[in-house]
Amino acid sequence: MKALLIRKLRETRREHWRIRVYIALINAIIVFLLSAIILSFMKTDMLIALAPALIYLVYEFFISSDESERALVERISLNNPDIREHIKTAYDNRKNKGRNIVLLSLSKEVSRIIDQTGVSSLMDSNKLVFKTVSAVFLSFILLSVNIMGFNVSFMHSLMDSEGIKHLIDGIEDSTGFDLRDGLSGTGEKKEYMADDRYEDSLERPDIGSSHGGVIPGFDEGEIPDSGGGAGSTSDENIFGDPSTASIEGRNVDMKLHPEYGGNIELRDVEDEAGKWEIPESDLQGEASIMPDQDPVEYKEFIKRYFEAMQQEVSGH
Amino acid sequence: MKTGGSLWGEIEIIKGEEKIKERDLEMIYPKIKDLYKAIVSEIGNIVIGQDEVIEQILVSIFSKNHALLEGYPGLGKTFTVSTLSQILDLEFTRIQCTPDLMPSDITGTYIVEEEGGAKRFKFEKGPVFTNILLTDEINRATPKTQSALLEAMQERQVSAGNKTYKLDSPFFVLATQNPIEMEGTYPLPEAQLDRFLLKIIINYPKKEDEGRIIELFTGEDRADVKQLIHKNEFLNIQRLTRKVPISQENRDYVLDIVTKTRSENNATAKEYLDYGASPRASIGLVLASKARALVRGRSYVSREDIEKMAYPVLRHRIIPNFESERKGVTTDQVIEKILKEVG
Numbered sequence: 001m002k003a004l005l006i007r008k009l010r011e012t013r014r015e016h017w018r019i020r021v022y023i024a025l026i027n028a029i030i031v032f033l034l035s036a037i038i039l040s041f042m043k044t045d046m047l048i049a050l051a052p053a054l055i056y057l058v059y060e061f062f063i064s065s066d067e068s069e070r071a072l073v074e075r076i077s078l079n080n081p082d083i084r085e086h087i088k089t090a091y092d093n094r095k096n097k098g099r100n101i102v103l104l105s106l107s108k109e110v111s112r113i114i115d116q117t118g119v120s121s122l123m124d125s126n127k128l129v130f131k132t133v134s135a136v137f138l139s140f141i142l143l144s145v146n147i148m149g150f151n152v153s154f155m156h157s158l159m160d161s162e163g164i165k166h167l168i169d170g171i172e173d174s175t176g177f178d179l180r181d182g183l184s185g186t187g188e189k190k191e192y193m194a195d196d197r198y199e200d201s202l203e204r205p206d207i208g209s210s211h212g213g214v215i216p217g218f219d220e221g222e223i224p225d226s227g228g229g230a231g232s233t234s235d236e237n238i239f240g241d242p243s244t245a246s247i248e249g250r251n252v253d254m255k256l257h258p259e260y261g262g263n264i265e266l267r268d269v270e271d272e273a274g275k276w277e278i279p280e281s282d283l284q285g286e287a288s289i290m291p292d293q294d295p296v297e298y299k300e301f302i303k304r305y306f307e308a309m310q311q312e313v314s315g316h
Numbered sequence: 317m318k319t320g321g322s323l324w325g326e327i328e329i330i331k332g333e334e335k336i337k338e339r340d341l342e343m344i345y346p347k348i349k350d351l352y353k354a355i356v357s358e359i360g361n362i363v364i365g366q367d368e369v370i371e372q373i374l375v376s377i378f379s380k381n382h383a384l385l386e387g388y389p390g391l392g393k394t395f396t397v398s399t400l401s402q403i404l405d406l407e408f409t410r411i412q413c414t415p416d417l418m419p420s421d422i423t424g425t426y427i428v429e430e431e432g433g434a435k436r437f438k439f440e441k442g443p444v445f446t447n448i449l450l451t452d453e454i455n456r457a458t459p460k461t462q463s464a465l466l467e468a469m470q471e472r473q474v475s476a477g478n479k480t481y482k483l484d485s486p487f488f489v490l491a492t493q494n495p496i497e498m499e500g501t502y503p504l505p506e507a508q509l510d511r512f513l514l515k516i517i518i519n520y521p522k523k524e525d526e527g528r529i530i531e532l533f534t535g536e537d538r539a540d541v542k543q544l545i546h547k548n549e550f551l552n553i554q555r556l557t558r559k560v561p562i563s564q565e566n567r568d569y570v571l572d573i574v575t576k577t578r579s580e581n582n583a584t585a586k587e588y589l590d591y592g593a594s595p596r597a598s599i600g601l602v603l604a605s606k607a608r609a610l611v612r613g614r615s616y617v618s619r620e621d622i623e624k625m626a627y628p629v630l631r632h633r634i635i636p637n638f639e640s641e642r643k644g645v646t647t648d649q650v651i652e653k654i655l656k657e658v659g
Contacts, residue, residue, distance in 0.1 A: 085563060085566070085616055085617075085618050085619065086615075086616055088563040088564070088565055089561050089562060089563040089566070089616035089617070090561070090616070091563075092561070092562075092563045092564045092565075093561040093562075093563075096561070099338055100559045100561070101338070101341050101342050101345050101556070101559065102345065102556060102559045102560050102561065102610075102615050103559065103561050103615070105345065105615045106561060106615035106616055109615065
């Protein structure tokens with residue numbers, strides 16, 4: 001019967017080992033996450049954060065001695081003060097020789113109590129829940145830190161792999177969002193603007209008042225051949241005030257919206273019912289990917305209008 | 317197995333007896349708690365308001381030890397012990413100690429006996445050959461008589477002439493002493509006091525208990541007690557007492573308490589005590605705690621057992637100094653302080 005107690009303690013010890021493994025893993029994850037967060041602020045490769053976690057695991061499983069039966073008894077006693085004296089007495093007298101009815105009875109009682117309380121008595125469930133929640137919370141913090149654009153070269157190393165590269169390219173192509181640049185590690189989030197791509201990629205000639213135009217006639221300012229015409233820096237309203245144009249005998253009210261990159265409002269002044277405006281929502285995004293905004297029936301009018309203007313200017 | 321030889325035969329017999337004894341122990345063990353409750357309840361019908369005293373006497377008996385009862389006259393010391401002996405199916409003898417009481421009056425003496433015209437000496441056993449011996453006012457006996465009794469208590473045998481006579485088993489001495497009227501007495505020396513496991517203090521009963529005592533002893537009917545336990549069962553309980561296990565932690569607790577009664581280990585002891593308790597006190601405290609645990613139906617010694625038994629075990633083993641007497645600090649108060657310090 002004394003052997004029963006020892007057997008029971010060994011069973012409990014095995015169960016406790018499983019709990020210990022779980023706790024050690026949670027602890028290792030917490031150590032990793034904490035280290036990773038610190039490293040991300042220090043702009044260092046996050047892979048280094050694996051080192052303390054691995055060191056902890058090695059210590060826990062290889063260097064730190066396995067919990068002895070005595071320590072287990074202490075732990076059970078600590079978590080269950082009501083059975084403290086029972087279990088300690090039974091364990092301390094486990095090597096008593098000879099048949100002892102009182103000790104046998106105590107061993108039976110302790111085994112029954114261990115069965116009832118189970119392994120739950122060996123772990124602090126609150127502590128375990130706290131650790132698990134902490135691990136989840138730290139994961140969120142780490143993700144947030146990375147997405148907010150702190151130096152996370154770890155992400156770059158991940159992005160270097162071919163599969164992820166293709167995936168990111170696909171996302172960038174479809175959304176126009178530069179993921180790599182967004183996580184560039186400069187610490188500054190680069191905001192996406194519809195005309196950024198245009199600004200960056202198109203090499204347009206210097207125009208406007210500060211530069212002077214180079215296209216004869218069209219971009220000239222007040223003094224011919226010296227530049228300073230309508231430009232992007234001094235006056236963006238290169239089309240002037242809204243006015244009524246007459247195209248082929250029809251008066252057309254035109255309003256240009258350069259800030260949208262091409263919103264043209266055409267209104268037949270003689271036919272109020274026929275006025276229309278391209279919805280602004282259709283103008284979101286890059287000009288290159290925008291649908292054809294001009295209605296077919298006005299295309300010809302507009303073309304001729306600009307040709308007439310060109311001829312008139314040339315004539316002068 | 318070889319059984320033909322006399323030695324092997326004896327071993328077989330001993331083994332068989334052991335098995336029977338073990339079976340008896342297994343039978344009595346689960347019943348002890350209820351038995352104890354029944355005994356206390358039965359005595360409680362006649363001895364009113366002395367539950368703690370009864371428990372301590374039983375603890376002393378079950379741990380095969382002796383007890384010293386101290387209380388004022390008329391508190392029912394003798395009555396309690398005689399009632400207990402009836403319940404326990406034990407032989408009971410009482411000696412009233414006086415200064416002229418001789419050792420042979422206790423142990424027995426050789427008398428001349430005539431048989432077939434020839435005269436020869438025959439040992440006439442004294443009152444010590446019993447199961448429960450109540451020695452009233454032991455401090456009134458001379459040191460020589462006290463020594464004779466204490467030898468019997470310790471060795472459980474009596475030596476007369478060149479012969480030794482074994483005492484009956486169980487043998488239990490309950491000595492009483494009166495804390496007043498100290499004139500003409502021979503206080504027991506510390507070495508002899510140490511042989512009593514417990515010093516049990518009997519206090520005055522509460523007012524309501526005393527009312528019941530008056531009713532009980534002035535009425536027409538006299539309540540009787542019935543025998544609840546047989547001698548064999550009693551002996552088995554005594555054997556079981558020593559089998560109660562104690563944890564290392566509680567054993568250390570006992571050691572801490574006892575060693576703290578020594579002035580070299582503790583400031584309180586230095587302040588109030590001349591002498592601390594001996595290792596016999598440690599043994600006694602563990603034994604008494606085991607017996608208390610057993611009668612309470614517990615299969616282990618708890619801290620509570622040790623704390624409760626520390627008072628009766630230690631109070632006659634620590635010698636207060638002049639300072640404590642001057643300040644009116646009792647031995648129980650010193651023990652309480654030490655328990656708090658160790659706690």
